[in-house]
Amino acid sequence: MLIAFNKPFNVLCQFTDRSQPPRATLAGFGLPANVYAAGRLDYDSEGLLLLTDDGTLAHRLTDPRHKQAKTYWVQVEGVPSEDKLQALRDGVQLNDGPTLPARVELLPAAPKLWERTPPVRFRKTVPDSWLAITLREGRNRQVRRMTAAVGLPTLRLVRAVMGPYALDDLQPGQWRQLD
Known part of the structure:
Protein backbone atom coordinates (compact mmCIF):
# COMPACT_ATOMS: atom_id res chain seq x y z
CA MET A 1 0.00 0.00 0.00
CA LEU A 2 1.25 3.50 -0.82
CA ILE A 3 -0.37 6.65 0.53
CA ALA A 4 0.15 10.28 -0.53
CA PHE A 5 -0.48 12.60 2.42
CA ASN A 6 -0.38 16.40 2.56
CA LYS A 7 1.44 16.95 5.84
CA PRO A 8 0.32 20.17 7.48
CA PHE A 9 2.71 22.69 9.03
CA ASN A 10 3.82 21.76 12.58
CA VAL A 11 2.98 18.05 12.39
CA LEU A 12 5.57 15.35 13.14
CA CYS A 13 6.24 12.62 10.54
CA GLN A 14 5.60 9.90 13.11
CA PHE A 15 2.59 8.50 14.93
CA THR A 16 3.68 9.21 18.52
CA ASP A 17 5.42 12.03 20.37
CA ARG A 18 6.83 11.72 23.86
CA SER A 19 7.71 15.40 24.26
CA GLN A 20 5.85 17.59 26.73
CA PRO A 21 3.61 19.14 25.69
CA PRO A 22 3.02 16.60 22.92
CA ARG A 23 3.07 17.87 19.35
CA ALA A 24 0.65 16.96 16.56
CA THR A 25 1.51 13.65 14.85
CA LEU A 26 0.28 11.55 11.94
CA ALA A 27 -2.02 9.67 14.35
CA GLY A 28 -4.65 12.40 14.10
CA PHE A 29 -5.41 12.04 10.39
CA GLY A 30 -7.21 8.68 10.01
CA LEU A 31 -4.41 7.06 8.05
CA PRO A 32 -4.59 3.28 7.45
CA ALA A 33 -3.07 0.99 10.08
CA ASN A 34 0.47 -0.34 9.67
CA VAL A 35 1.80 2.38 7.36
CA TYR A 36 4.83 4.49 8.16
CA ALA A 37 6.51 7.47 6.57
CA ALA A 38 8.87 6.73 3.69
CA GLY A 39 11.37 9.47 4.49
CA ARG A 40 10.95 12.60 6.51
CA LEU A 41 9.53 16.05 6.17
CA ASP A 42 10.52 18.50 8.88
CA TYR A 43 8.02 19.52 11.56
CA ASP A 44 7.93 23.07 10.16
CA SER A 45 7.67 21.99 6.50
CA GLU A 46 4.51 21.09 4.60
CA GLY A 47 3.41 19.03 1.68
CA LEU A 48 3.83 15.59 0.16
CA LEU A 49 4.69 12.76 2.51
CA LEU A 50 4.55 9.19 1.25
CA LEU A 51 3.53 6.43 3.66
CA THR A 52 3.71 2.71 3.03
CA ASP A 53 3.49 -0.72 4.64
CA ASP A 54 6.12 -2.05 2.18
CA GLY A 55 9.71 -1.89 3.46
CA THR A 56 11.24 -2.57 0.04
CA LEU A 57 9.25 0.27 -1.51
CA ALA A 58 10.15 2.61 1.37
CA HIS A 59 13.82 1.78 0.81
CA ARG A 60 13.55 2.44 -2.95
CA LEU A 61 11.88 5.80 -2.29
CA THR A 62 14.32 7.01 0.36
CA ASP A 63 17.74 5.42 -0.12
CA PRO A 64 20.16 8.03 -1.54
CA ARG A 65 21.57 5.47 -3.98
CA HIS A 66 18.25 5.50 -5.84
CA LYS A 67 18.44 9.30 -6.20
CA GLN A 68 14.69 9.93 -6.26
Missing part, protein backbone atom coordinates in the same frame (compact mmCIF):
# COMPACT_ATOMS: atom_id res chain seq x y z
CA ALA A 69 14.11 13.58 -7.21
CA LYS A 70 12.22 15.69 -4.70
CA THR A 71 10.83 19.09 -5.69
CA TYR A 72 10.12 21.78 -3.13
CA TRP A 73 8.36 25.11 -3.48
CA VAL A 74 10.34 27.49 -1.31
CA GLN A 75 9.33 30.98 -0.26
CA VAL A 76 12.50 32.92 0.50
CA GLU A 77 13.15 36.32 1.95
CA GLY A 78 14.50 38.66 -0.70
CA VAL A 79 14.76 38.61 -4.47
CA PRO A 80 17.51 36.26 -5.65
CA SER A 81 20.13 37.49 -8.07
CA GLU A 82 21.19 35.22 -10.92
CA ASP A 83 24.47 34.61 -9.01
CA LYS A 84 22.56 33.26 -5.99
CA LEU A 85 20.38 31.05 -8.17
CA GLN A 86 23.47 29.72 -9.95
CA ALA A 87 25.18 29.02 -6.60
CA LEU A 88 22.17 26.90 -5.58
CA ARG A 89 22.25 25.12 -8.95
CA ASP A 90 25.98 24.38 -8.70
CA GLY A 91 25.80 23.15 -5.09
CA VAL A 92 26.68 25.08 -1.95
CA GLN A 93 29.13 24.33 0.81
CA LEU A 94 27.36 23.36 4.04
CA ASN A 95 28.93 22.43 7.38
CA ASP A 96 28.60 18.73 6.43
CA GLY A 97 30.11 19.18 2.96
CA PRO A 98 29.05 20.42 -0.46
CA THR A 99 25.60 19.70 -1.81
CA LEU A 100 25.06 18.04 -5.15
CA PRO A 101 23.93 20.26 -8.02
CA ALA A 102 20.20 21.04 -7.92
CA ARG A 103 17.61 22.22 -10.40
CA VAL A 104 16.51 25.69 -9.28
CA GLU A 105 13.94 27.98 -10.90
CA LEU A 106 12.67 31.38 -9.84
CA LEU A 107 8.88 31.05 -10.04
CA PRO A 108 7.08 33.99 -11.71
CA ALA A 109 4.38 33.92 -9.02
CA ALA A 110 3.58 32.13 -5.78
CA PRO A 111 2.18 28.63 -6.36
CA LYS A 112 -1.52 28.20 -5.61
CA LEU A 113 -1.43 26.97 -2.02
CA TRP A 114 -3.67 26.79 1.00
CA GLU A 115 -3.45 29.32 3.82
CA ARG A 116 -0.89 28.31 6.40
CA THR A 117 -1.74 28.44 10.10
CA PRO A 118 -0.05 30.42 11.47
CA PRO A 119 0.63 32.51 8.36
CA VAL A 120 4.15 33.47 7.30
CA ARG A 121 4.96 36.86 8.81
CA PHE A 122 4.41 39.57 6.20
CA ARG A 123 6.78 42.54 6.14
CA LYS A 124 6.01 45.42 3.78
CA THR A 125 9.64 46.48 3.49
CA VAL A 126 11.10 43.01 2.81
CA PRO A 127 10.22 41.40 -0.52
CA ASP A 128 9.94 37.65 -0.90
CA SER A 129 10.22 35.24 -3.82
CA TRP A 130 9.27 31.66 -4.63
CA LEU A 131 11.71 29.07 -5.94
CA ALA A 132 11.22 25.53 -7.20
CA ILE A 133 14.19 23.46 -5.99
CA THR A 134 14.67 19.85 -7.08
CA LEU A 135 17.19 17.73 -5.15
CA ARG A 136 18.43 14.17 -5.50
CA GLU A 137 19.81 13.97 -1.98
CA GLY A 138 18.10 14.49 1.34
CA ARG A 139 20.21 15.85 4.16
CA ASN A 140 18.70 17.16 7.36
CA ARG A 141 17.06 20.57 6.71
CA GLN A 142 19.00 20.75 3.45
CA VAL A 143 16.83 23.20 1.51
CA ARG A 144 16.70 25.65 4.44
CA ARG A 145 20.46 25.42 4.91
CA MET A 146 21.13 25.87 1.18
CA THR A 147 19.00 28.99 0.84
CA ALA A 148 20.47 30.46 4.03
CA ALA A 149 24.00 29.80 2.71
CA VAL A 150 23.34 32.10 -0.25
CA GLY A 151 21.60 34.78 1.84
CA LEU A 152 17.99 33.83 1.10
CA PRO A 153 16.38 32.61 4.35
CA THR A 154 13.47 30.19 3.86
CA LEU A 155 10.09 31.47 5.03
CA ARG A 156 7.92 28.56 3.87
CA LEU A 157 8.79 25.15 2.45
CA VAL A 158 6.33 22.84 0.68
CA ARG A 159 7.32 19.49 -0.90
CA ALA A 160 5.35 19.16 -4.14
CA VAL A 161 6.88 16.06 -5.78
CA MET A 162 8.74 12.95 -4.62
CA GLY A 163 9.95 10.63 -7.36
CA PRO A 164 6.99 9.97 -9.70
CA TYR A 165 4.42 11.10 -7.10
CA ALA A 166 2.95 14.61 -6.83
CA LEU A 167 0.90 16.45 -4.23
CA ASP A 168 -1.64 17.51 -6.87
CA ASP A 169 -4.85 18.81 -5.27
CA LEU A 170 -4.52 17.27 -1.79
CA GLN A 171 -5.31 19.76 0.95
CA PRO A 172 -3.46 19.78 4.30
CA GLY A 173 -4.38 16.69 6.33
CA GLN A 174 -5.90 14.88 3.33
CA TRP A 175 -4.53 11.62 1.91
CA ARG A 176 -5.20 9.25 -0.96
CA GLN A 177 -4.09 5.74 -1.80
CA LEU A 178 -1.84 5.53 -4.85
CA ASP A 179 -1.76 2.71 -7.41
Whole structure:
Protein backbone atom coordinates (compact mmCIF):
# COMPACT_ATOMS: atom_id res chain seq x y z
CA MET A 1 0.00 0.00 0.00
CA LEU A 2 1.25 3.50 -0.82
CA ILE A 3 -0.37 6.65 0.53
CA ALA A 4 0.15 10.28 -0.53
CA PHE A 5 -0.48 12.60 2.42
CA ASN A 6 -0.38 16.40 2.56
CA LYS A 7 1.44 16.95 5.84
CA PRO A 8 0.32 20.17 7.48
CA PHE A 9 2.71 22.69 9.03
CA ASN A 10 3.82 21.76 12.58
CA VAL A 11 2.98 18.05 12.39
CA LEU A 12 5.57 15.35 13.14
CA CYS A 13 6.24 12.62 10.54
CA GLN A 14 5.60 9.90 13.11
CA PHE A 15 2.59 8.50 14.93
CA THR A 16 3.68 9.21 18.52
CA ASP A 17 5.42 12.03 20.37
CA ARG A 18 6.83 11.72 23.86
CA SER A 19 7.71 15.40 24.26
CA GLN A 20 5.85 17.59 26.73
CA PRO A 21 3.61 19.14 25.69
CA PRO A 22 3.02 16.60 22.92
CA ARG A 23 3.07 17.87 19.35
CA ALA A 24 0.65 16.96 16.56
CA THR A 25 1.51 13.65 14.85
CA LEU A 26 0.28 11.55 11.94
CA ALA A 27 -2.02 9.67 14.35
CA GLY A 28 -4.65 12.40 14.10
CA PHE A 29 -5.41 12.04 10.39
CA GLY A 30 -7.21 8.68 10.01
CA LEU A 31 -4.41 7.06 8.05
CA PRO A 32 -4.59 3.28 7.45
CA ALA A 33 -3.07 0.99 10.08
CA ASN A 34 0.47 -0.34 9.67
CA VAL A 35 1.80 2.38 7.36
CA TYR A 36 4.83 4.49 8.16
CA ALA A 37 6.51 7.47 6.57
CA ALA A 38 8.87 6.73 3.69
CA GLY A 39 11.37 9.47 4.49
CA ARG A 40 10.95 12.60 6.51
CA LEU A 41 9.53 16.05 6.17
CA ASP A 42 10.52 18.50 8.88
CA TYR A 43 8.02 19.52 11.56
CA ASP A 44 7.93 23.07 10.16
CA SER A 45 7.67 21.99 6.50
CA GLU A 46 4.51 21.09 4.60
CA GLY A 47 3.41 19.03 1.68
CA LEU A 48 3.83 15.59 0.16
CA LEU A 49 4.69 12.76 2.51
CA LEU A 50 4.55 9.19 1.25
CA LEU A 51 3.53 6.43 3.66
CA THR A 52 3.71 2.71 3.03
CA ASP A 53 3.49 -0.72 4.64
CA ASP A 54 6.12 -2.05 2.18
CA GLY A 55 9.71 -1.89 3.46
CA THR A 56 11.24 -2.57 0.04
CA LEU A 57 9.25 0.27 -1.51
CA ALA A 58 10.15 2.61 1.37
CA HIS A 59 13.82 1.78 0.81
CA ARG A 60 13.55 2.44 -2.95
CA LEU A 61 11.88 5.80 -2.29
CA THR A 62 14.32 7.01 0.36
CA ASP A 63 17.74 5.42 -0.12
CA PRO A 64 20.16 8.03 -1.54
CA ARG A 65 21.57 5.47 -3.98
CA HIS A 66 18.25 5.50 -5.84
CA LYS A 67 18.44 9.30 -6.20
CA GLN A 68 14.69 9.93 -6.26
CA ALA A 69 14.11 13.58 -7.21
CA LYS A 70 12.22 15.69 -4.70
CA THR A 71 10.83 19.09 -5.69
CA TYR A 72 10.12 21.78 -3.13
CA TRP A 73 8.36 25.11 -3.48
CA VAL A 74 10.34 27.49 -1.31
CA GLN A 75 9.33 30.98 -0.26
CA VAL A 76 12.50 32.92 0.50
CA GLU A 77 13.15 36.32 1.95
CA GLY A 78 14.50 38.66 -0.70
CA VAL A 79 14.76 38.61 -4.47
CA PRO A 80 17.51 36.26 -5.65
CA SER A 81 20.13 37.49 -8.07
CA GLU A 82 21.19 35.22 -10.92
CA ASP A 83 24.47 34.61 -9.01
CA LYS A 84 22.56 33.26 -5.99
CA LEU A 85 20.38 31.05 -8.17
CA GLN A 86 23.47 29.72 -9.95
CA ALA A 87 25.18 29.02 -6.60
CA LEU A 88 22.17 26.90 -5.58
CA ARG A 89 22.25 25.12 -8.95
CA ASP A 90 25.98 24.38 -8.70
CA GLY A 91 25.80 23.15 -5.09
CA VAL A 92 26.68 25.08 -1.95
CA GLN A 93 29.13 24.33 0.81
CA LEU A 94 27.36 23.36 4.04
CA ASN A 95 28.93 22.43 7.38
CA ASP A 96 28.60 18.73 6.43
CA GLY A 97 30.11 19.18 2.96
CA PRO A 98 29.05 20.42 -0.46
CA THR A 99 25.60 19.70 -1.81
CA LEU A 100 25.06 18.04 -5.15
CA PRO A 101 23.93 20.26 -8.02
CA ALA A 102 20.20 21.04 -7.92
CA ARG A 103 17.61 22.22 -10.40
CA VAL A 104 16.51 25.69 -9.28
CA GLU A 105 13.94 27.98 -10.90
CA LEU A 106 12.67 31.38 -9.84
CA LEU A 107 8.88 31.05 -10.04
CA PRO A 108 7.08 33.99 -11.71
CA ALA A 109 4.38 33.92 -9.02
CA ALA A 110 3.58 32.13 -5.78
CA PRO A 111 2.18 28.63 -6.36
CA LYS A 112 -1.52 28.20 -5.61
CA LEU A 113 -1.43 26.97 -2.02
CA TRP A 114 -3.67 26.79 1.00
CA GLU A 115 -3.45 29.32 3.82
CA ARG A 116 -0.89 28.31 6.40
CA THR A 117 -1.74 28.44 10.10
CA PRO A 118 -0.05 30.42 11.47
CA PRO A 119 0.63 32.51 8.36
CA VAL A 120 4.15 33.47 7.30
CA ARG A 121 4.96 36.86 8.81
CA PHE A 122 4.41 39.57 6.20
CA ARG A 123 6.78 42.54 6.14
CA LYS A 124 6.01 45.42 3.78
CA THR A 125 9.64 46.48 3.49
CA VAL A 126 11.10 43.01 2.81
CA PRO A 127 10.22 41.40 -0.52
CA ASP A 128 9.94 37.65 -0.90
CA SER A 129 10.22 35.24 -3.82
CA TRP A 130 9.27 31.66 -4.63
CA LEU A 131 11.71 29.07 -5.94
CA ALA A 132 11.22 25.53 -7.20
CA ILE A 133 14.19 23.46 -5.99
CA THR A 134 14.67 19.85 -7.08
CA LEU A 135 17.19 17.73 -5.15
CA ARG A 136 18.43 14.17 -5.50
CA GLU A 137 19.81 13.97 -1.98
CA GLY A 138 18.10 14.49 1.34
CA ARG A 139 20.21 15.85 4.16
CA ASN A 140 18.70 17.16 7.36
CA ARG A 141 17.06 20.57 6.71
CA GLN A 142 19.00 20.75 3.45
CA VAL A 143 16.83 23.20 1.51
CA ARG A 144 16.70 25.65 4.44
CA ARG A 145 20.46 25.42 4.91
CA MET A 146 21.13 25.87 1.18
CA THR A 147 19.00 28.99 0.84
CA ALA A 148 20.47 30.46 4.03
CA ALA A 149 24.00 29.80 2.71
CA VAL A 150 23.34 32.10 -0.25
CA GLY A 151 21.60 34.78 1.84
CA LEU A 152 17.99 33.83 1.10
CA PRO A 153 16.38 32.61 4.35
CA THR A 154 13.47 30.19 3.86
CA LEU A 155 10.09 31.47 5.03
CA ARG A 156 7.92 28.56 3.87
CA LEU A 157 8.79 25.15 2.45
CA VAL A 158 6.33 22.84 0.68
CA ARG A 159 7.32 19.49 -0.90
CA ALA A 160 5.35 19.16 -4.14
CA VAL A 161 6.88 16.06 -5.78
CA MET A 162 8.74 12.95 -4.62
CA GLY A 163 9.95 10.63 -7.36
CA PRO A 164 6.99 9.97 -9.70
CA TYR A 165 4.42 11.10 -7.10
CA ALA A 166 2.95 14.61 -6.83
CA LEU A 167 0.90 16.45 -4.23
CA ASP A 168 -1.64 17.51 -6.87
CA ASP A 169 -4.85 18.81 -5.27
CA LEU A 170 -4.52 17.27 -1.79
CA GLN A 171 -5.31 19.76 0.95
CA PRO A 172 -3.46 19.78 4.30
CA GLY A 173 -4.38 16.69 6.33
CA GLN A 174 -5.90 14.88 3.33
CA TRP A 175 -4.53 11.62 1.91
CA ARG A 176 -5.20 9.25 -0.96
CA GLN A 177 -4.09 5.74 -1.80
CA LEU A 178 -1.84 5.53 -4.85
CA ASP A 179 -1.76 2.71 -7.41
